[in-house]
Amino acid sequence: MKNNNKSLSASIALAGLTMGVTLSQAAHAAFLEDSKASVSARNFYYDNDNREGGADQREWAQGFRLDYLSGFTEGAVGFGLDVQALVGIHLDGGKGLHPDNNSFTPSDSDGSAVDQWSRLGATAKARFSRTEARYGSTLAPNLPILVANDARVLPQTFEGGMITSKEIDNFTFIAGQLEHATGRASSNRTGLSVAGGTEDSNQFRFGGVDWNVTKDLTLQYYYSNLEDFYKQHFLGLVHVLPIGDDQSFKTDLRYFDSRSDGANGTAGYLFNNNGGYARTPGEVDNKTWSAMFTYTLGGNALMLGHQRVSDDGGFVWVNQGNLANEGAGGASFYLFTDSVINQFARAGENTTFGQYSYDFAAMGVPGLKASVAYLHGDDIKSVAAGGADQKEWETDMRVDYVIQTGALKGFGTTVRHGTYRGGGTNIPDQDQTRLIFNYTYNFM
Template sequence: MNKSTLALAVAVGVLAQQAGAAGFIEDSKASISSRTMYYNDDNRDTGGSDQRETAQGFKFDYLSGFTQGVVGFGFDAQALVGIHLDGGKGHHPDANTFFPSDTDGSAVHEWSRVGGNVKARFSKTEAHYGSALQPNMPILVANDSRLLPQTFEGGTITSKEIDNVTFNVGQLEHSAGRASSNSTGLAVAGGTEESNKFRYAGADWKVTKDLMLQYYYANLEDYYKQNFLGLVHVYPISANQSFKTDVRYFDSSSDGKNGDAGYRFNNNGGFAKTPGEVDNKTWSAMFTYTLGGNAFLLGHQRVNDDGGFVYLNQGNVVDSNGRPEGNGGTSFYLFTDAMINGFVRAGENTTFGQYTYDFAAAGVPGLKASVAYLKGENIKSATGGSDASEWERDMRVDYTIQQGTLKGLGATVRHGVYRGDAAGLPDKDQTRLIFNYTYAFK
């Protein structure tokens, strides 16, 4: 039993003695979520490996309240189960990105994992420690774009002691991927050695009701250091009109062993001034005009010439047999984190736009549709050329039943088309059909 598991077990034992305390049970919540997903990844290039699979996922969440006293204690638990319904022979690439693979490269029939967090609350400060953390911050966004969510192990503290300011600090040590039953250490794309120290600290300051400023610092030991600055401002024009400005800036640099064998960053398949090392500055700005049910979005992003944008990605971490651990796939806090591609290679200038309509304005609540287009140019290749380009078009329709027996049942259809002449990613047509339902126990 490792130290973190032992500490969690001891903490749960202590909490069990206080389970009858007012608040711990009364304020608890439990729910079970179901997600059915059809995933079709059609590689258009000759020789590409297509993927067509259907799977069913279940997620059980239990969130306790806090015991009474100056310091309140609680416990959260999570159980995940994935069941493979159909894949078709030859349509499950052995990459563990959607569903885990068996030893012969085919999809396993099912997989599962269980996690939990102990928590404490003092005044307006909460601390969480465990293996079911799902952070959502500028320097780390847990991925939930496939069947089951990515989770992290470590400790976090969130404090709101100062009015209008939220402080976040923590250290994460492991993650469990969206297609894995076990966890690994942390890394970046191309890195095969695991780091067990991702430290971060930052704050969100609500300057006024319409303006928020952000600063975060993160360090993945032996891989990279990263500073983030953000600004979000909403200008209310009228009761049903607004103009939103969202600006984000990242400055990332090498740390420790980064660049050595096993700790190399692949710079997303593009150019690097110092191959294998992190050296990047990226800014992104988005402007959204909302009028009734209409939302018009336009933005631009610039990745500097020295290297690609970096973020946590354990896709190159393998097991003792050299097979992927299933911990690949990740999200990052840029507007270009699209359905298929990320648009984050050195030198890349990306202009993007999106139109969204909420049909509630037309008397059909629960129905939304959007179409987005991104065009990236001036991509620097690994050899230094800068004439490559790529584009992506994404369409999405969401509908959630608003009343009746099936209230809360949601359906999503997403379709993306990617084309590009930069090395690394083949041309793709991708379709996802998703059904979601969550039942909250009362």
């Protein structure tokens, strides 16, 4: 897999230019005094067992991530720079167990896993009062309308600009435009697309506001437009009701309304969510709501919820997985049903889900957490022969432990296991296990 030299050169040039400007403004600026630097290591073993006789996948890789986050120069307008360097090393794939789809590590020209891959990026930033602007190639949004994915060896990153403003008390305004993304298993950037799309877009515009009505209640509205694919509105409500000491009840309501935009529905701009039904094939036409309720008592947390996807078409989100084989696959979205293996987001799908988690700090073992979740979806609209509605279910288990003291303080281990059964859907039955070791060392 080739490197994107143009993107890399632009990032380095941006870094050098911004560094020169900022350092010339103030010799003793907080640019350096407030800087932070860290190196993170992630060791990742991935095992996907296809229960229907298809190709299995077992791979092991090591990732390294270097982050430098500057402070801001002094003055009415402060300037800064963030730089990120990423390196992935393929340790083992097992003979025949590395599929040529760049889903975990990039593939070489012969279909085998590359020995290593890397990328370098930078983001310039400016701050005025309580408003901050960023422009660069290392953006990792975590918003209702776009969630950067960090579920493999290296993280997904986006290129573009974002502005965050907190000038008005209790309000956070966010707006921006993104133009490219770099996938988890790639050194190369691509444009932006959706599941099924083979053409891309270089314009994802968005804006939104979080309003903290009280310390326990937050209301949200966001709008996004991926040019030539879709327009999307989001409404959200999060409320936490304190009941007593170590006891609370949380309500989380989410609603999405998505519609076709521009060339969507034509060749190259088709939307196909997991082979599901669409009233107008290839076009975005969806309403999805989700309600989650969590009761917490001490270390215990029990969450129950339900999600409804409208009959006209599946839920849509930014997803580059069908573009040229560039390792751009793997995308997240802002719903609980974005689980270990499946998404439960196809046309007509009704999903009931629950999760129980426990924080062992309540038993005197800080750093140890465990959870188990179950999701069951039915009424999935199908394009299969006969058109009968389909069902699917998944169970997910997770255990995390982070060392709290000593020389290895901060060293974390995560084990995740998912079991998916499709009941005749086009997604094969799978058992998936992930073993991850994380460590971050802060040296500034």
